[in-house]
Amino acid sequence: MEKTHEKIVVNNSDWFKHWFDSAFYHKLYSNRDEKEAAGFIDQLLERLQPGSHAQMLDLGCGNGRHSKYLAAKGFNVTGIDLAASSIKSAKKWETAMLQFYRHDMRLPFGKNCFSHVFSFFTSFGYFKTQEEDESVIGNISAALKPGGILVMDYINSSYAEKKLVPAGTKEIDGITYTITRWDDKKHFFKKITIGDVQAGEPFEYIEQVAKFSLHHFDEMFCRHGLQLRQVYGDYNLDEYNSATSPRLILLAKKK
Secondary structure (H helix, E strand, O other), X not given: OOOOOOOEXXXXXXXXXHXXXXXXXXXXXXXXXXXXXHHHHHHHHHHHOXXXXXXXXXXXXXXXXXXXXXXXXXXXXXXXXXXXXXXXXXXXXXXOOEEEEEOOOOOOOOOOOEXXXXXXXXXXXXXOOHHHXXXXXXXXXXXXXXXXXXXXXXXXXXXHHHOOOXXXXXXXXXXXXXXXXXXXXXXXXXXXXXXXXXXXXXXXXXXXXXOOOHHHHHHHHHHOOEEEEEEEOOOOOOEOOOOOOOEEEEEEEEO
């Protein structure tokens, strides 16, 4: 009789704890564009003109690709992320100017410590409740020095709704990733089914990201002492257009 396997499904309120810490996640997203990331940061620094002694936080730093680049520019950089595997990978790049720590952004991470906090590549919007989202924004505000700057890089929900690709597949190192996407009124969902030919058992992970709009962010920022100063629509820092911009990049200042 042929052996059958049931899918192992990871789909709960803390899905990100498991998915972002898995080897499958790192393989699936290993092709992220380093050149684009560097160009984005160069343009940000040109606009922000941070001082030579700026203390920067990379919130949800992953394996540290943005943090490394900022530190190479001469800034003091701290990266935090919940995924133990990402922090383990990032720590090999540590220097006197660059430190990494495993930390849950829903818990406080300092008071009046940083001149800049960066949240790159939609590293927010995963949580189950509004209270959890609000706690992160509150923690950011608390960690910023007076007059400090937050840069929040998020998906543009209006654009993403129109460009949603329902299904697709990728094969990486002999493993097939089947990706299904859908949305509802408040969230985008992505189901990743992984056919691991070595383990013989498929896994399913379901990502969930909130459809936060410019208005939502502005309200959250105001509640936590952050003033929205500028909005961009892509990594070239072009003007934001709700219908045509692929990103929602917000600059806010602590009052």
